Amino acid sequence: MNAPPVTPSPGRPRDATLDANILRAAMELLGDSGLNAVTMDAVAHRAGAGKASLYRRWRSKDELLADALALYSPVDVEIDTGSLREDLVKVYEVYYGIGNHLMQAAIQEMLGNVRMHHAWTEKVAPQRLAVRRATLVTMFERAAARGEIRMPADLHLILDVVPALVLYRFNMRSQKVTRASIAKVIDTLVLPLVAAPDTGERP
Amino acid sequence: MNAPPVTPSPGRPRDATLDANILRAAMELLGDSGLNAVTMDAVAHRAGAGKASLYRRWRSKDELLADALALYSPVDVEIDTGSLREDLVKVYEVYYGIGNHLMQAAIQEMLGNVRMHHAWTEKVAPQRLAVRRATLVTMFERAAARGEIRMPADLHLILDVVPALVLYRFNMRSQKVTRASIAKVIDTLVLPLVAAPDTGERP
Amino acid sequence: MNAPPVTPSPGRPRDATLDANILRAAMELLGDSGLNAVTMDAVAHRAGAGKASLYRRWRSKDELLADALALYSPVDVEIDTGSLREDLVKVYEVYYGIGNHLMQAAIQEMLGNVRMHHAWTEKVAPQRLAVRRATLVTMFERAAARGEIRMPADLHLILDVVPALVLYRFNMRSQKVTRASIAKVIDTLVLPLVAAPDTGERP
Amino acid sequence: MNAPPVTPSPGRPRDATLDANILRAAMELLGDSGLNAVTMDAVAHRAGAGKASLYRRWRSKDELLADALALYSPVDVEIDTGSLREDLVKVYEVYYGIGNHLMQAAIQEMLGNVRMHHAWTEKVAPQRLAVRRATLVTMFERAAARGEIRMPADLHLILDVVPALVLYRFNMRSQKVTRASIAKVIDTLVLPLVAAPDTGERP
DNA sequence: GATTAAACGAGACGGTACGTCCAGTCTTCAG
DNA sequence: CTGAAGACTGGACGTACCGTCTCGTTTAATC
Structure with a gap:
């Protein structure tokens, strides 16, 4: 129903582990220091990622956080x-x-x-x-x-x-x-x- | 049950009409142009007030807006x-x-x-x-x-x-x-x- | 050459000691905490005076400070x-x-x-x-x-x-x-x- | 005598032309409208820059203006x-x-x-x-x-x-x-x- | 192995709102 | 009319954050 593209696009592929790292970083900040501490810079820094990598995956902070919650929600x-x-x-x-x-x-x-x-x-x-x-x-x-x-x-x-x-x-x-x-x-x-x-x- | 103080506090008293002006300005901005248009500067300007007068009355934008709603809520x-x-x-x-x-x-x-x-x-x-x-x-x-x-x-x-x-x-x-x-x-x-x-x- | 007015103006007379208090307050703030600490509010507060009393005597902060220096300069x-x-x-x-x-x-x-x-x-x-x-x-x-x-x-x-x-x-x-x-x-x-x-x- | 570092600092480099734009904007405001017109917002706006870019380069308005003068001083x-x-x-x-x-x-x-x-x-x-x-x-x-x-x-x-x-x-x-x-x-x-x-x- | 093209960390960028500060003015009530 | 107290307008300051953009570097898939 959601077949991967037959011809994988050239260039370096996304680092799949990075998604999880970013989401985990967001959740940790959220849990540790509250919503105010969850800035995109902070998440990127904690995940050891660049901000561009965040925005390449999510269009906005809200969507990122939504996914973070989703990942951790049963x-x-x-x-x-x-x-x-x-x-x-x-x-x-x-x-x-x-x-x-x-x-x-x-x-x-x-x-x-x-x-x-x-x-x-x-x-x-x-x-x-x-x-x-x-x-x-x-x-x-x-x-x-x-x-x-x-x-x-x-x-x-x-x-x-x-x-x-x-x-x-x-x-x-x-x-x-x-x-x-x-x-x-x-x-x-x-x-x-x-x-x-x-x-x-x-x- | 809550007797007003006998000796009124010294100094120039708050301008009571200003409270209403500010709240009305906030509501008008909210109704006319949406929440994004409600900046403290805009509210102050529209109310003909200085920003200091806003922050003297409310600690933050949220509290001001809450009161604005209250004033207009039946x-x-x-x-x-x-x-x-x-x-x-x-x-x-x-x-x-x-x-x-x-x-x-x-x-x-x-x-x-x-x-x-x-x-x-x-x-x-x-x-x-x-x-x-x-x-x-x-x-x-x-x-x-x-x-x-x-x-x-x-x-x-x-x-x-x-x-x-x-x-x-x-x-x-x-x-x-x-x-x-x-x-x-x-x-x-x-x-x-x-x-x-x-x-x-x-x- | 500078005769005092014959008819003393009505109302409460100026408190002559206040001039000196204000100037001294200004100088103390200047000496103790530097020029940045010398705000009109601070001077008034330290002198136990109201700001209006400062501006009744001097047109601006600069003139007040100038006089303060003058008073203390031989x-x-x-x-x-x-x-x-x-x-x-x-x-x-x-x-x-x-x-x-x-x-x-x-x-x-x-x-x-x-x-x-x-x-x-x-x-x-x-x-x-x-x-x-x-x-x-x-x-x-x-x-x-x-x-x-x-x-x-x-x-x-x-x-x-x-x-x-x-x-x-x-x-x-x-x-x-x-x-x-x-x-x-x-x-x-x-x-x-x-x-x-x-x-x-x-x- | 002052060899440049072999590894350039990571990240997007400063836009060198922006320095000059900002300084020029400051000088133009100064020359056109006097010192009072030189606000950080005005400089930023005129230079087509954000205020953050000004404060990234200079710690305060004074230092910026000093450099502006320097740039234009023979x-x-x-x-x-x-x-x-x-x-x-x-x-x-x-x-x-x-x-x-x-x-x-x-x-x-x-x-x-x-x-x-x-x-x-x-x-x-x-x-x-x-x-x-x-x-x-x-x-x-x-x-x-x-x-x-x-x-x-x-x-x-x-x-x-x-x-x-x-x-x-x-x-x-x-x-x-x-x-x-x-x-x-x-x-x-x-x-x-x-x-x-x-x-x-x-x- | 060389080429390519995208992803990567880092961080600068424009924009915008925030909350603070201070000068100088105005308003109250007390003397 | 002067006094203290403090609210008032106005406007600049410096900070923070979002979402975008550019660097130079790395990494896989293709040639």
Whole structure:
């Protein structure tokens, strides 16, 4: 679907290891010293690269950072606990890097910058967000098959509830992203919205 | 409870009209030409002020802009349609400046900059956000009294749902804030969460 | 010649001690921390005065500093050693504050700022420079009367030689003003220019 | 004696033409509109450069202006009229830009700012002032060889007389620098100090 | 092995906004 | 009207960062 070009362009090929070095440098700066410290000069310097090498790979700082986050954000998680609530809590724990120190710091920095968050969403979607979304949809479908929930018509909107609330409460209420805060949103908002009807079927 | 000091501080007092001039200048630039046009120099120039007067009042550009938004954000709206849904749609229309061109442009610019949004929340909360929150709580209480809804235990979280989803979908999905998008969130998420228990009529 | 007004102007009279306080504050800042530290705010603060009181008395910072120097610069020195060379060395020692620590520092700071030097010359001339000039002329006349020198036609130019060379060598050659450097100029330039003819009269 | 480094420093080299552009821009502003018009922004703009490029080359405005003057100050003049007086008048005419409008304006502006004058002397001395000094010494030596003057022991001090008096009288007495004022200093002060001993003819 | 063309580290470049500083003026209230 | 205090306009300063550009050097694929 994305075959490499048959005739490789002449000249020196890109140094593939450099991509990772740059992204790692960006993440380290982000985690160590906060978003303000992540300047393109600083990233280049830390990666032992020239700025041109950064801009050859990414069009802007935001896109670079988005990729950096993407690289360090888990994609394909296999979770099936038999309970939608447990599935959701666990998967969002992973998505928000709970328990991974560097990721946690970096993600939380990123949440504070919407342009970056947006670039991340834009760029990462094809490869990763769609996967995440599919993962979540599967969880809901399994739960519906188990009779645990009814399948809501507006699932796409419901799937936005957790990230939206996390983003909002992190930025607007300076509330850290923790297992508890995620669970609270799931319990209070998500699950009630898909709760199975009180008694059996009702046509 | 907060008696003004008996001895006014010496020296020339701040020019109170200048605060408003500066904030208005900032808003006009924001509405006319976008966030990029809002430089401290431009604001000062347009307000007929010196930059020092800006920095005497606000520590940074973000704080100034937050206050500018606050000044123009409606605080005390009297809405009571007899229907929670209509109340909510109407009040959020006002809060998001639907129908007010300048506000609309300015708010949407601000939604795109979380540092600004955050500063706004930080500084404005005591005076304005609390008022808004109280307004909303009253709406829910009236609806509960009418039997339209049950009063949820976690109302504070539910009150975040609209702003959180609006912010998220605006930034992450590049979705404009319109009456329809607000109504959709209310209908799909907020109202179901507070729906009256399944007693009583069902058509 | 300068009778006080018969009808004292109404309102609070000027605080005469304030003039001196301000000038002293200026000199102390100059001597302690250098010319850069002498801002109008700093002077006012140190003098316990308001800036308006400074500008009520002097039209500009330069004029204030000029007066400050003037106040601390000796005016009327009585020197008559019987030797022109000794007279000159001694009088310039006094004028340049050699031996007076504060004056020394302040004057040397002032030499580095020609606008200030100029303001000093302008403002102080009527009261002080003319006196100085007369003092010097008298010294030359006495020496001529003693037959020690001949009275040069261009004495006014010769009288500029010491201050000019001191200013130039201080600024351009970073050469401190000392007794020795003054004496050198006098011996090498001034005295030879007015040396008595080698033998007695020559018509 | 000062072999260039074998390995040129890495990275993009400084644009040598930019130095000249910046300096020229500074001089043009100085000559056209006076010292007040010479702001770093204005210089950068006129030179088509960014401010960073100015500050990469000079630590401060004063140093930049000093170099600007230096670039436009004549260095190597060939003058040998057979008369010391004529030599001196002519060479100082050149040094003070008499007859060159831009230079004249710029120099006179600079004379009024000793910090600038100082920076000029500091930075320019090695390359230019030493050359000037050598030129002047040669003139005196030729005159001495011709028997026109005796060679004074303290020539270095005498060489300061013209610039010192010019600087002093320009600043302190607001006296323009003209051919006549230079000639007067030479005739009244310099030449008498090196006059040949009273042997030989006297008309 | 020579050629080629692109990637590389380094860092200069234009542009632009920031936040600081200071001179000189103005405004308040107290004496 | 003078006093202290301090806010006011105006404008230059020097710093920082983005995204682009040029150096001289290195590296693989092609000739």
